[in-house]
Amino acid sequence: MVERIYLDNNATTPVDPAVLGEMMPYFTEKFGNAASRNHAFGWEAEEAVEDARKIIAHELNAKPREVVFTSGATESVNLAIKGLCEASDGKRKHIVTQVTEHKAVLDTCKEMQKRGWEVTYLPVQEDGRVSMSAVADAVRGDTLLVAIMHANNEIGVLQRIDDIGKLCRERDVRFLVDAAQSFGKLPIDVEAVGIDILAASGHKIYGPKGVGFLYVRQKNPKIKLKIQMEGGGHERGMRSGTLAVSLIVGLGKATELIADKRDKENARLKHLRDTLLEGIRTALPDTVVNGSIEHRLPHNINFSFPYVEGEALLMKLESIACSSGSACSSATLEPSYVMKALGHSEELAHSSIRVAFGRFNNDEDAEIAMGEIVRAVKSLREKSPVWRLMRQKKFS
Numbered sequence: 001m002v003e004r005i006y007l008d009n010n011a012t013t014p015v016d017p018a019v020l021g022e023m024m025p026y027f028t029e030k031f032g033n034a035a036s037r038n039h040a041f042g043w044e045a046e047e048a049v050e051d052a053r054k055i056i057a058h059e060l061n062a063k064p065r066e067v068v069f070t071s072g073a074t075e076s077v078n079l080a081i082k083g084l085c086e087a088s089d090g091k092r093k094h095i096v097t098q099v100t101e102h103k104a105v106l107d108t109c110k111e112m113q114k115r116g117w118e119v120t121y122l123p124v125q126e127d128g129r130v131s132m133s134a135v136a137d138a139v140r141g142d143t144l145l146v147a148i149m150h151a152n153n154e155i156g157v158l159q160r161i162d163d164i165g166k167l168c169r170e171r172d173v174r175f176l177v178d179a180a181q182s183f184g185k186l187p188i189d190v191e192a193v194g195i196d197i198l199a200a201s202g203h204k205i206y207g208p209k210g211v212g213f214l215y216v217r218q219k220n221p222k223i224k225l226k227i228q229m230e231g232g233g234h235e236r237g238m239r240s241g242t243l244a245v246s247l248i249v250g251l252g253k254a255t256e257l258i259a260d261k262r263d264k265e266n267a268r269l270k271h272l273r274d275t276l277l278e279g280i281r282t283a284l285p286d287t288v289v290n291g292s293i294e295h296r297l298p299h300n301i302n303f304s305f306p307y308v309e310g311e312a313l314l315m316k317l318e319s320i321a322c323s324s325g326s327a328c329s330s331a332t333l334e335p336s337y338v339m340k341a342l343g344h345s346e347e348l349a350h351s352s353i354r355v356a357f358g359r360f361n362n363d364e365d366a367e368i369a370m371g372e373i374v375r376a377v378k379s380l381r382e383k384s385p386v387w388r389l390m391r392q393k394k395f396s
């Protein structure tokens, strides 16, 4: 495989060596089952799991018993939505969400529609954010749940979770936040925001794949979820199955590291991102930035280059790895639904690429990416008849 600079840190992140180091003993000598109560192998594993739980709870200003370990954010979201609906008394059969959610939320909502729930999918504004008045108007007397993500995986845009949390409190509606892209990277206080349920994942924060958690509020109000995985009653009955101790240890360490490094790392990655953006805009003034630049994850940028096809552009980018559309949908050649939701034409939606810097990128990576993107866009445009026609018009 050709060595490429990895600039797709919204899709997944490499495991930090410090995280891996912390995990290793739990594959070998510390292999105990956290549910074994009769010997030190079990106690040691249980203690490691509880330490990770405390770190995550602390990061969210939550209680350790409010953290349920799962296989990732997808499972967490399924448990949250299905669990909440199925545990409810059936009087409130309405869910409010929005169109640029991750498929984990959208597909679970679609499933709930099949099971008789009504779902409102709010549109986003041109900047990728849902307006507060849209949320306020959508919440009704029979609304059970509002599910709005914190940061979008494609465009990095941040939703107004503070205001939405407040509204949900006032209207006595439960609030679920998919925080897979923001957990650890941005501080989140579930008490201050008024979040009832929150999903996150290890592999977006330099931890391992196959592990995540669900925060489930236990007080003011206590959230009841119908169990989605029956078995030995692990995780206070909420999610049965032998705990993935080594992965959970990794998730805990990854959380600790990202929180410790947060301010410095965000400033550094924002600088890389902004340098790239400025360089590209200078060379290609008609570059379109997709989504709000102000309310956005510091390491993410998503651009469209009019008259350039995103897939063709990616093929030309030989030394960097980034993506067009989201990783999940780039197997199909449909333009990204997130891009379409911003109100872009099919052409512009097709021309978008996402660059996401991460902990292991440096200034040189941003320089290389800039040079390569500019060269590739220019070269593709030279071959585009439409582009040549536009240029002629402009200068005649």
Ligand SMILES: *Cc1c(COP(=O)(O)O)cnc(C)c1O
Binding pocket: 010, 071, 072, 073, 074, 075, 102, 104, 149, 151, 152, 153, 178, 179, 180, 181, 200, 201, 202, 203, 204, 211, 212
């Ligand atoms: C990655 C991601 C998910 C899915 O997380 P997994 O742990 O891979 O299942 C859900 N939502 C968002 C916003 C994501 O970025």
